[in-house]
Amino acid sequence: MDLLAPGWQAIVGHDWAVRLLAISIRHHRVGHAYLITGPDQIGKMTLARTFTQALNCTAADGQRPCGECRACLLIAADRHPDVRVVLPEISERGAQSIKIEQIRRLQQDLNLSAYEAHYKVAILKRFDTANPNAANAFLKTLEEPPSNVVLILTATDSDALLPTINSRCRTVSLRPIPTVLIEETLMTRHHVKPETANLLAHLADGRLGWAILAAREAGLLQERKAHLDTLHQALNGSLIARFTLAETMSRKTETLPAILRTWLSWWRDLALLAFDRQAGDRLSNIDEVELLHEMAVGLPRVRLLASLKQTEVALRQLGQNANARLLLENLLLTYPRSG
Ligand SMILES: [Zn+2]
Incomplete structure (x- = not known):
């Protein structure tokens, strides 16, 4: 079963989201656009990249995403030629926003056919930071996506998005990960000492990404x-x-x-x-x-x-x-x- 593929197994928590995405690939029912929501550092980008790997992995059936083939490695590093990752630009004062020029560049790119992948994928991180011009420009792509293109948006606050954007995406809402699971993951996968793992898991407030980062830094x-x-x-x-x-x-x-x-x-x-x-x-x-x-x-x-x-x-x-x-x-x- 695809759910046991190494790439999916590497995701901690969010079981139902993994199942939903894996099953949509298995049954050839992949949507044009997904919106992954949830607090910062809860695993939205990890899920987006893993889904992208599952779409384009070259391993055998049941092994996708393998995490090891050329496609999987390039996607993990944000360097796959058919996968575009759009990040918010950060202003001098620290405000984040996705700008219309970024959307225009992406649209030109998506209109070209894929070099080597099954699917061209665009991951737009924190689309809730897109300014109104950018969001409006992107609506066109959401309404008439080129074939074999999958759009994945992430957002911490889906209320900040235009309703027309929300309604054109399949929403995957990620919830905080239980404290015990974070603690266990820190100890088993990241070799953090029990006492530190316990403290970080409590402080993390369900955000595994934060806990892992705090254990390292x-x-x-x-x-x-x-x-x-x-x-x-x-x-x-x-x-x-x-x-x-x-x-x-x-x-x-x-x-x-x-x-x-x-x-x-x-x-x-x-x-x-x-x-x-x-x-x-x-x-x-x-x-x-x-x-x-x-x-x-x-x-x-x-x-x-x-x-x-x-x-x-x-x-x-x-x-x-x-x-x-x-x-x-x-x-x-x-x-x-x-x-
Ligand atoms: Zn692979």
């Missing part, structure tokens, strides 16, 4: 520590100190999503503990349990919940290109004062 854990220090600085700070902090932070927009995600995990932990003192195993920040307990007791529940909610809102607005400084000011004014 110590900097990510240090960053998370710095994000928490900034949060405590804000909570202990005066109104003026918070405004100053908002201003400083808004100058580095590229770091804001990671900071807000760390803060969100902190508020979620506090809210869990405020309502259930025994919530220990469900916490993310398991290395800070004592401080969490102390704060959960010391802060009013209403303020905790408001902070949690406002952090979620801020993170979402950030993805919609809101004014970072205003957004941070609102957020920091919602937060209670501690200590």
